[in-house]
Amino acid sequence: MSTLEPADPPLLEAAHLSRVAGGVRLVDDVTVRVRRREVLAVVGPSGSGKSSFLRLLNRLDEPTSGTVYLEGRDYRLIPPRELRRRVGMVTQTAFLFPGTIGDNLRVGPRHRGQELSEETIAFLLEKVGLGGRAGSDVRHLSGGEAQRVSVARALANDPAVLLLDEPTSALDEAATRDVETLIRRIVGDQKLACLLVTHDQAQAGRLAGRVMVLAAGKLARIGATDEVPHAEDRLH
């Protein structure tokens, strides 16, 4: 589509992805490829279908047409649980399970009958800046801490792709910077591909190499972050 199309084979590819619900075209024929170590920002006005698009990528919702390829494989051939382990998701507000931070990190692996070692938990928490907090009850966490637990919890599954749906929109400036630093670090050393929904053009510029613009469910533009200059003037 553009000359900026990555050269190496895509890790994740959405192919003519569409979803119609309640008579509305939430996502309309979106085709996009993401490669390893890349952060692709997804921007667009409120209600343009950013979250709907993300929910199709880990198959939390079913596409009406089109599909997604993970490492070249049609994701409908991958068992949903396995797919979701490999395509991790962090939501706008962190939903934490009752218990400790450590308990939350153990949830994903435990569903596959694996037990996270204490060292892995310590390592993950160190990475998200919550070192030594494995035993803390999640009820007492701030919004930023909860969001970082949510990221660590997704990482505990060792995903190949990370979907971040406005991970900082509920956070203040300082917490936002922490989470941004975290995202940059993770993508660098985990060989992850990352899709980051944001309504903050500046954040897209800070974190993403490319940006895709959704409008009414359609892919309006895609290109290098500095080449899609403030396409989001319509944004609040």
Next chain:
Amino acid sequence: MLKTVFTDQVALGSVQAALAVAVTLAVMLLARARAIHLERDIVVAVVRGIAQILAVGSVLLLLLRGPRWTGVFLLVGMTIAAATTSARRARGVPGAFRVSLTSIGLGAGSVIALMTWAGVIDTAITALVPIGSMIVANAMNTNSLALNRFRSEVESHVGLIETALALGAGAKETVSPYVRAACEASLIPAIDSLRSLGIVWIPGLMTGMLLSGSEPIYAAIYQFVMIALIFSASGLTALTSTLLIRTYAFSPAEQLTLRPGPAAGG
């Protein structure tokens, strides 16, 4: 007081029914004063209730002379009607009718069959049908409560459920706490009526037996038997419906399909 005025049973019954309806309407007005609108529900329920019970009374009148197996047909019909009622309560829950029919049929059906076979329930239509219908009706209430509670638990925990799914959890595991809550909550009335038997209430069957001249101790024991049967049937129903409904809350690709929406009105 009324009995001195009305000597004819049907006339007496009509006046008594009118008074009962008056009380119901008064409750409705009271609710209305607190902005709780039950008018439509209550009026429809009252009219339907009267029509249905009269129809059944007439059918019973005919059946009393018929062969015994007609009672079974009547109970099967009642079970289907119960499942329809229950499923309507659980609008928005996919597969609600199938789940209700299976659970009520299994819960009430197995208890009625077993106890009739064992001789606890008499096969005479005058015993089998009213007793069986009591069991079916209670199974229906339990089923409605279970489905209703399950739906509201799931709808208020969509975030957590989808988070668990997104972490690779199996669909059924993600709702197991809500299945448990729904099952427990649905059995509260059955447990309470067993617990408060004789203290808070003297149920209809015992009243009827006493009125028709049964030995009071036998009437009491038999009433306990009934409540215990109702409890067993309700328990089986709740266990079945909450087990089955889990599957219907998700699509084959383990996507949560039971979510708050316009179709989910009570």
